[in-house]
Amino acid sequence: MRVKYVLSEVLVGLWRNVTMTIAMIITLAVSLTMLGVSGLVYSKVDDMKDLYYKNIQVSIFLKGDVTDQQRTDLETKLKSDSLVKEVLYVNKDEAYKRFQEMYQDAPDLVTAVKPDQLPESFRLTLVNPEQYKSIYDQYKDTEGVDEIVDQSRLLDKIFDLFTAGQNIALAGAIAMAIAALLLVANTIQVAAYSKRREVAVMKLVGASNWFIQAPFVLEAVVAGLIGSFLGLGALIALKFFLFDGSLSALQGLFSPVTWSDIFLMFPIMAGVGALVSAVTGWTTLRFYLRV
Numbered sequence: 001m002r003v004k005y006v007l008s009e010v011l012v013g014l015w016r017n018v019t020m021t022i023a024m025i026i027t028l029a030v031s032l033t034m035l036g037v038s039g040l041v042y043s044k045v046d047d048m049k050d051l052y053y054k055n056i057q058v059s060i061f062l063k064g065d066v067t068d069q070q071r072t073d074l075e076t077k078l079k080s081d082s083l084v085k086e087v088l089y090v091n092k093d094e095a096y097k098r099f100q101e102m103y104q105d106a107p108d109l110v111t112a113v114k115p116d117q118l119p120e121s122f123r124l125t126l127v128n129p130e131q132y133k134s135i136y137d138q139y140k141d142t143e144g145v146d147e148i149v150d151q152s153r154l155l156d157k158i159f160d161l162f163t164a165g166q167n168i169a170l171a172g173a174i175a176m177a178i179a180a181l182l183l184v185a186n187t188i189q190v191a192a193y194s195k196r197r198e199v200a201v202m203k204l205v206g207a208s209n210w211f212i213q214a215p216f217v218l219e220a221v222v223a224g225l226i227g228s229f230l231g232l233g234a235l236i237a238l239k240f241f242l243f244d245g246s247l248s249a250l251q252g253l254f255s256p257v258t259w260s261d262i263f264l265m266f267p268i269m270a271g272v273g274a275l276v277s278a279v280t281g282w283t284t285l286r287f288y289l290r291v
Contacts, residue, residue, distance in 0.1 A: 020187045021223060027183050028227030031176035032273050033234040036265040038169035040235075040257060045162045056150070058124040058135055063146040066120065070144035077142075078122060083134060086125040092118055119146060177276070180227075184220050184277055185284040220281035224273030231273075232266045 060078075062071065078087045090098070095118040126135065132150040139145055243257040 020183075021219075024180070024183045024187050024220075024223050025227050025230070027176065027180045028224055028273055028277070029230035029234070031173060031180045032228050032231035032269040034169060034173035034176055035272060036231055036235050036269050037238070038166065038173050039265050039268065040261060041162075041166050041169050043261065044257065045166060048162070056126075056129045058126060058132055059149045060122045060124065060139060060145055061147045061149065062120040062122075062144050064119065066144035071120070074139075074142060074144060075122065078124065078139075081135075081138075083127055083131050084124050085127045088123040088125075090121045090123055092116055092120055095119065095121065181276065181280050184223070184280045187223075188216050188220060188281045188284045217278050217281040220277035221274045224275075224277035225270060228266065228270040228273040231269050232262075235262050235265065 060074075062074075075087065075089060078084055096113075099113065099118060124135065126132065136148050136150070140148060239257055239259070239262055
């Protein structure tokens with residue numbers, strides 16, 4: 001009987017302040033959508049870092065006057081280095097072939113460069129790409145070495161932009177969460193004020209605080225759950241129209257967003273929406289309305 005009463009009060013409460021309820025649900029939905037997007041951005045950027053860093057190579061370019069002995073000594077040292085996973089020697093002809101493939105759309109540039117103008121190099125795959133600094137310090141003064149180039153320095157600039165996007169998405173989600181919290185608190189206060197006489201009567205007859213607070217808290221929880229379902233719908237729409245639509249041509253550059261990624265975010269969104277709404281509702285009743 002008590003459970004039935006509480007549930008009926010929840011439905012009545014949601015309908016009684018339907019305008020504020022709708023506003024609360026929409027605000028929660030937007031907040032949870034941004035939370036889901038920020039979660040997807042974080043996970044995809046981390047996936048991209050893992051993917052790209054696994055394929056990063058360190059290039060050690062040799063001087064034009066490097067001797068055979070210097071080249072052999074350097075190769076032997078590199079192959080015995082515990083930091084180096086794989087060593088690939090690229091001579092001038094191979095370097096020129098790679099140059100032709102890279103700039104095949106600029107024939108004038110290709111014809112202007114001769115094979116003997118491109119340096120020999122060793123291309124290194126590291127056991128841990130983040131240990132580039134150790135490789136640089138160890139080989140920068142080696143005889144025959146002209147320059148050491150690490151591809152991760154270029155990628156770091158790109159990932160700095162993605163990190164900024166992560167932070168912007170997270171900041172937006174936090175801002176909307178604060179707005180949702182204030183709206184939930186205000187809605188609970190209005191609902192409790194409209195039922196102040198019923199609350200006073202229940203207290204007089206000995207009703208527990210939990211029994212009095214339960215309908216109000218459940219109103220907030222239901223609004224949070226509805227908001228999470230709307231947020232899931234928004235993420236599904238984003239996958240259809242953005243990730244699989246406008247950005248589909250970039251799938252080779254960016255880690256794809258899968259359906260499992262979308263649906264794995266829903267429990268997080270629903271849990272956050274319900275928990276935050278419940279805590280906000282309970283805190284509002286306890287400290288503002290003195291129930």
